[in-house]
Amino acid sequence: MNRKNEPNAGSVVGGVDTHKDLYVAAVVDHKDRVLGTRSFPSTRQGYRQMLAWMRSLGELQRVGVESTGSYGAGLLRFMQQAGVTVLEVTAPDKQDRRKRGMNDDLDAQNAAHAAFAGKRTVTPRSRDGMIEALRVLVACRKTAITARRVALQMIHNTIVAAPDGLRDQLRVMTRMQLVRTLAASRPDLTAYRDVEAAYRISLKSLGRRYLELHDEIADLDAMIAAIVKELAPNLIARNSISYVGGAQLLLTAGGNPERMRSEASFAALCGVSPVPASSGKTLRHRLNRGGDRAANSALHIIAIGRLRTDQRTKDFVARRIAEGHSKLDAIRALKRYLAREVFTLIRQRQLEINASRIAA
Incomplete structure (x- = not known):
């Protein structure tokens, strides 16, 4: 973990295990020791009580929340409006779960430990706007x-x-x-x-x-x-990008695309980044089968559309095939370039929107 993000004495880090009607919250201190675990209803009043309880134990630095896209969406919005840094906690470590078992208290504590260490956490997509x-x-x-x-x-x-x-x-x-x-x-x-x-x-x-x-x-x-x-008028103005495809790519980037450090992060998120698969004297990359498959499908449709209508795309694919690659490999490489183009357009538009908000 980066030392500038490491909790100082007197500061605390929270973790929340989310469910439909009930949230279980845990708090750890600056040495990652559990200070307490409590349950709260998943209502606005419950959000306020949870935040007040966490802050009563020390200076709240950040909170790790599970399932910010479903059960934790309301809590995410509330915490962000309150100025609290929220990290989405991904699936718990299976080996650790086998050793310690599983219940709501342990899940909340594991979320707090993960947020403290900066492991198994990502910046969640914003859930407003x-x-x-x-x-x-x-x-x-x-x-x-x-x-x-x-x-x-x-x-x-x-x-x-x-x-x-x-x-x-x-x-x-x-x-x-x-x-x-x-x-x-x-x-x-x-x-x-x-x-x-x-x-x-x-x-x-x-x-x-x-x-x-x-x-x-x-x-x-x-x-x-x-x-x-x-x-994103600049996005749909490009060749072969439809409103439905553009909508999916905007959703994948989220309302806060600045959470991705580079266009390579967006490519990995779309499942079009090459994955090293070398061994011994064999140097190769394989297809990335992870990421958002809906975004991958949107990029594939754009690639096929440009392959039919855009001469530069036709020349690119023909050149890759002449180098010994298959047509599918050429299309995969094309999708990687398209991810770079799309991400640049989305970030550019996001900067324009942020500048207009500051000016207003």
């Missing part, structure tokens, strides 16, 4: 797309097993023609005991469900596009 609004909308859109796909699959599966007359009538239609026809149909709802009537009622319900989800996704797309356009 437009990036958080974008995250919620994107998550909602994702589930709506999944539900729409399931509705369409159910429509086709139902038609396959439908009575011949109904099946022959519907199977020749295009997707949207089929969906709109089903949604506008008027089956006899009182004849649901009849097989064909039951099929017609079911298909009408599925058709209406599909159209409702289709309209919901369109509304969400408009909101997402408006936020992305405001947050």
